[in-house]
Amino acid sequence: MKLAREIADDGRFVRQSNRFTDRLPSGPPEPGRYRLYASYACPWAQRVLIVRELLGLRDLLDVTIVDPIRDEKGWRVPGGDPEYLSELYLATDPDYTGRYTVPCVWDNRDQRIVTNDFPQITLDLEMSWGTTPDLYPEALRPEIDALNERLYHGLNNAVYEAGFARSQEAYEEAVTRVFATLDHLEERLTGREFLFDALTDSDVRLYTTLARFDAVYYGHFKCSVRRLTDYPALWAYARRLYAIPAFRDTTDFDQIKRHYYVTQTNINPSRIVPVGPELDWSA
Known part of the structure; x- marks a missing residue:
């Protein structure tokens, strides 16, 4: 392959x-x-x-x-x-x-x-x-671009850097970035509905990593310092997005878990798909 x-x-x-x-x-x-x-x-x-x-x-x-x-x-x-x-x-x-x-x-x-x-x-x-909703408003583009860059290097791709690392040093450097970014986002989202004043492209990019975090990245990729559910603001934010049909209807936890655990045999040679975690995303 x-x-x-x-x-x-x-x-x-x-x-x-x-x-x-x-x-x-x-x-x-x-x-x-x-x-x-x-x-x-x-x-x-x-x-x-x-x-x-x-x-x-x-x-x-x-x-x-x-x-x-x-x-x-x-x-x-x-x-x-x-x-x-x-x-x-x-x-x-x-x-x-x-x-x-x-x-x-x-x-x-x-x-x-x-x-x-x-x-x-x-x-x-x-x-x-498409213009409605405006997910990439022109006035905010420099800020959205900067945040998207931070999300990519600190979280979206960093979980893969931790999971696929082949040295302790590389793993620890990546996982440190993951949780530094999550800590920053927890603070940013405390008291806020979205990353900016309204839903933007940045929320879409953050959500897809959060949706996989406890089910896959926490255990499979060894990003196990804290769970998403240990972050009150982030967990509430992720569920708010999940309540929006475009997010909920494209989130398939069964396919997510089977893909990572069955396909990535270099990490999970047994191809056993774990049961759980039990999370109420609709709460």
């Missing part, structure tokens, strides 16, 4: 760069032209699914949900057209040798992958395809 990760000499996890980085067109496209390939298990893909729902883009961006359990060929596409996501990558670039990742956007007209650049996809949708 191709891996979207590699380990540096000091044991640090290094994420694969995104290969296809063309921008989505400015302005809503004709219906049926673009298709999003995504997974409910993947936090990067769930971001796009949430934004697609929030902005009401179902008619402009078709979606295919891949199987949560990858095999040696990568993500399998239910229905068999194509059978595997890899076929789209190789149709776009026959010399492609990296991991076949979600999310990615396929152009039905030009028969190619436009982008698998997950940080940019949501921004393109927010700036060009």
Whole structure:
């Protein structure tokens, strides 16, 4: 199986760069032209699914949900057209040798992958395809960009750096960043409904990590200093977002747990999926 990760000499996890980085067109496209390939298990893909729902883009961006359990060929596409996501990558670039990742956007007209650049996809949708709610308001963009950068390096990707680390030093450095960021967010969200005055792209990016934290990252990735439920403001915030249909309807805890525990055999060779934790997200 191709891996979207590699380990540096000091044991640090290094994420694969995104290969296809063309921008989505400015302005809503004709219906049926673009298709999003995504997974409910993947936090990067769930971001796009949430934004697609929030902005009401179902008619402009078709979606295919891949199987949560990858095999040696990568993500399998239910229905068999194509059978595997890899076929789209190789149709776009026959010399492609990296991991076949979600999310990615396929152009039905030009028969190619436009982008698998997950940080940019949501921004393109927010700036060009949908305007209500305004998830990326122009006046706040510098602040949103700065916070998104902090979220990525301190939490979204840092949990992977902790989980895939191959040295004690690399693991401890990453897990320290994770909980320093969570501590900061707990303080920021105390007495606030969202990260800014209204729902933004930053809330979407934070939520998908929080949704997986106690179920996967706490145990599987050894981010076990504290649980999400040990943070009163963060836990209440995560449940407020979960109450919004776009967040709740794209959150599938069964697929999340089966993907991580069954697929990542380098961490969990037994492929046993744990029972629990029992969390009432609807409380």
